[in-house]
Amino acid sequence: MGWFNRRKDSTTIAADGSIDIDALTNQASQGDDTAQQSAWKAIFELPAWHFVGDRERPKAPVVIHHAQQGSCVLAFTDAEHAARYARERHLLNEQGETFHIEMRIPNALAYLKQLGERGVKGILFNISPVGLGAVLSDFIPEIERVLQHQIANRFDELVKRAHAQGGGTAFREVWAEAHSLTTWYFVGDKQMPDRPYLNIVNGEPAVFAFTDEIHALRFIKEEGLQLDDGSASLLGYPLPLALETLVRLYKEHHVPRVVFNSNSEYFIGFLKDLPDKS
Known part of the structure; x- marks a missing residue:
């Protein structure tokens, strides 16, 4: 090149x-x-x-x-x-x-x-x-x-350090860093590929989000979430749309949390803490 x-x-x-x-x-x-x-x-x-x-x-x-x-x-x-x-x-x-x-x-x-x-x-x-x-x-x-790899590696290191420090302030820093991204990624549900995938975590519904395509595609492969034709439904939402979607899931469907980068160095955010601009 x-x-x-x-x-x-x-x-x-x-x-x-x-x-x-x-x-x-x-x-x-x-x-x-x-x-x-x-x-x-x-x-x-x-x-x-x-x-x-x-x-x-x-x-x-x-x-x-x-x-x-x-x-x-x-x-x-x-x-x-x-x-x-x-x-x-x-x-x-x-x-x-x-x-x-x-x-x-x-x-x-x-x-x-x-x-x-x-x-x-x-x-x-x-x-x-x-x-x-x-x-x-x-x-x-x-x-x-290259940016996708940099983001993936940076978040894995941030979350690993936050776990080692016992959470608290360290995870607030991770959450703030996630809000600095321009795009959040979601996996499309197999039945409704244009809607973010939900599942039960610790007895409560959760939406799964990702800081980058690399984490999202890894999750799709490991969880067998490919569509019937073998393709992957990867949804990239600009941050304002992502926040709006999560707030709506919390208010209308009572989803209390978002799990970021599941099957990797994951971290959890609570949707009640998101800004509601509706």
């Missing part, structure tokens, strides 16, 4: 011990597939990506025309790369400051989807002094997959 500018360099560890993405990109440009994969892995694991605003639209990342790929949005792995490009292209305000934009990866992903719908074809990282690029139609599904 990607195309590369060429510059010879064999170093992959920066002086401070961090991964040198520029060096990995250089190695990848020489045909090193392992370096290419490592460069993308390092980019995916960054806490945020950086962009430079256009002079006419300071809050909109610069989009350029690439000779082979068409229109591409410019992204940078850190503020230093972004500032260097801005200074080279004189993308500065009247005070000589750069139009710096920082986006956490989930927010950047949502923005890239919007750009793709508007016809932008690719993304270029660190175009100056060395670049790494990808076609958005390849890049977006890959970063979605």
Whole structure:
């Protein structure tokens, strides 16, 4: 996935011990597939990506025309790369400051989807002094997959730590973290695939929710909840719709709790504690 500018360099560890993405990109440009994969892995694991605003639209990342790929949005792995490009292209305000934009990866992903719908074809990282690029139609599904794994691993660790600490405040932190997600996932009932699956837990009905697709699909497989044709009914609800659905289950069907990530490092939330915006 990607195309590369060429510059010879064999170093992959920066002086401070961090991964040198520029060096990995250089190695990848020489045909090193392992370096290419490592460069993308390092980019995916960054806490945020950086962009430079256009002079006419300071809050909109610069989009350029690439000779082979068409229109591409410019992204940078850190503020230093972004500032260097801005200074080279004189993308500065009247005070000589750069139009710096920082986006956490989930927010950047949502923005890239919007750009793709508007016809932008690719993304270029660190175009100056060395670049790494990808076609958005390849890049977006890959970063979605990586984010799903990151979310799954993060919640397993959070819940494991909360169990070790005996619950209480630790589980309130897990619950708060779940509310920071943009999407909650549910498994469709075998008889009514468009409705979330319910079952009895400790003598009371519960709805099963998941922080990510990985936990949900694992639950479907382990519990034999595939539909008659062998497919899986996976329901991804934006957080406001998910909360609305759970509140309705509590008020109208007397479901008292939600079990998150069952068959893994699970945690339980009580629906009476959810905000009712009806």
